[in-house]
Amino acid sequence: MGVKIKASYLAPPAEPTWHGIHPLSESDQIGMVTHVHIIHFYRKVGCRDWPNPPDEIIGIIKDSLSRALVPFYPLAGRLRRVDGGGKLELECNAKGVEFIEAESSQLMSDFGDFSSFKGFEDLFPRVDYSKPIQDHPLCLVQLTWFRCGGFALGTAISHIVADMDGLGATHFLCEWARLAHGDPLEASPCIDRTVLHARRKTLIEKSPNVLRHIDFFPPLPTLMGGGDNSKEQNKEIIAKVLTLTKSQVDMLKMAANRETQHDGAKKVSESCQDQGSEVSIEDDFLMAGNPNVMVSSWLNLPVRGMDFGWGKEICMAPATHYFDADIVILPGYVEDGSVVVFVALQVAHMEKFKKSFYKDIELFVGHS
Numbered sequence: 001m002g003v004k005i006k007a008s009y010l011a012p013p014a015e016p017t018w019h020g021i022h023p024l025s026e027s028d029q030i031g032m033v034t035h036v037h038i039i040h041f042y043r044k045v046g047c048r049d050w051p052n053p054p055d056e057i058i059g060i061i062k063d064s065l066s067r068a069l070v071p072f073y074p075l076a077g078r079l080r081r082v083d084g085g086g087k088l089e090l091e092c093n094a095k096g097v098e099f100i101e102a103e104s105s106q107l108m109s110d111f112g113d114f115s116s117f118k119g120f121e122d123l124f125p126r127v128d129y130s131k132p133i134q135d136h137p138l139c140l141v142q143l144t145w146f147r148c149g150g151f152a153l154g155t156a157i158s159h160i161v162a163d164m165d166g167l168g169a170t171h172f173l174c175e176w177a178r179l180a181h182g183d184p185l186e187a188s189p190c191i192d193r194t195v196l197h198a199r200r201k202t203l204i205e206k207s208p209n210v211l212r213h214i215d216f217f218p219p220l221p222t223l224m225g226g227g228d229n230s231k232e233q234n235k236e237i238i239a240k241v242l243t244l245t246k247s248q249v250d251m252l253k254m255a256a257n258r259e260t261q262h263d264g265a266k267k268v269s270e271s272c273q274d275q276g277s278e279v280s281i282e283d284d285f286l287m288a289g290n291p292n293v294m295v296s297s298w299l300n301l302p303v304r305g306m307d308f309g310w311g312k313e314i315c316m317a318p319a320t321h322y323f324d325a326d327i328v329i330l331p332g333y334v335e336d337g338s339v340v341v342f343v344a345l346q347v348a349h350m351e352k353f354k355k356s357f358y359k360d361i362e363l364f365v366g367h368s
Contacts, residue, residue: 002105010096037319064180117239124154246337
C-alpha cells in the first residue's frame with residue numbers, strides 16, 4: 001500500500017495548561033508501555049464534495065484537537081522514569097500531540113468490507129519504541145487521504161493514560177469530535193488521581209542478604225514476556241473480523257445464564273476444564289494448552305458514531321497489535337445488537353479458529 005507522509009508536527013494545547021507531575025497509580029505502573037490504536041474511515045456521500053476543502057478539514061481537525069488538549073492536558077505530556085528507576089510518572093509539560101498528514105495511492109473501496117485489516121498498519125501513526133520513553137508522544141494522530149476523496153483518521157493513545165477517566169481514550173475521542181463539530185464539551189475528564197498515587201519508595205527496607213532468584217511455574221505467557229518464543233514471534237500474523245448476529249448473541253446469553261443459575265462457579269470451572277482438554281487434544285490447533293490469549297471487550301465503550309462535522313464514520317476498527325491471539329470484541333457496525341470480534345492469529349491457525357468458533361456458536365444456539 002502506497003502511503004506518503006506529507007507533514008508531521010506537534011499540536012500543543014490551544015491554551016496554557018497546568019504543568020507538573022501527574023501521579024500514576026500502581027496499576028498504571030504494570031501496564032504496557034504501548035499505545036491503543038483506533039481507525040475511523042470517512043467517505044464522501046455519492047459524488048458530492050466535502051462541504052469544506054481538504055486543507056480546511058485538516059485545519060478544523062487540528063484546531064479542535066488543540067482545544068481538546070486543554071481539558072485533556074495529560075495527553076500532551078510525556079512519561080519519564082522516576083529517579084532513573086523502573087517506576088513511571090507523567091510529566092504534564094504541554095509538549096503536544098504528534099499530528100501526521102498523509103496521502104494514500106489507494107481508493108477506500110480497495111478495502112472492501114474492511115474485514116481483512118490488510119493495509120491498516122499504514123493508516124495509524126507509528127511509535128518508535130527504541131527511543132527513550134520521555135520522547136514518546138502519549139497521543140499521535142494520522143489523517144490519511146485516499147484518491148477517492150475519503151479519509152482515515154488513525155489515533156494512537158498511550159495505554160498508561162488511556163484509562164485516565166474510566167472511558168479513557170474513547171472519552172477523549174468523543175469530546176474531540178464534539179469540539180470539531182462545533183458543539184461544547186459535554187463532560188470534562190476527572191484527572192485528580194491523588195488517592196491513586198503510586199509510592200515513590202517502598203516502605204520495606206531492602207536487605208543486603210537477600211538473593212534475588214525468581215522462577216515462574218508454569219512459565220509466564222508469551223504476551224507477558226515469558227518463555228523462549230522467538231520462533232513463534234517470527235510467524236506471520238493475520239487479522240480477521242468474525243460477526244455474530246443479534247439472535248446469536250441473545251441465544252448465547254440465554255445459554256450462559258441457564259448453565260450458571262445453580263452452582264454457577266462450579267459449572268463455569270468444569271466448562272473451562274472441558275474446553276481446555278479439547279483444545280489440548282488437537283495437536284494441530286494452536287499450541288496445546290496455549291494460555292497466550294488476550295481478550296478485550298469494548299462493548300460498553302462509545303467507539304462508534306464519531307462525527308467530526310462531516311457525518312459518522314463508515315467503519316471503525318481497532319488497529320490490532322498483531323500479537324498472536326489478540327482479540328477485541330465490539331458492537332456491530334449497525335446498531336442492531338450484533339457483535340463483531342476482531343481476531344489476530346498466526347496464518348496457519350486462522351481458518352481452524354474460525355471453523356471452531358462458529359461450530360461452538362452453532363452448538364450453543366442449537367442447545368438453547
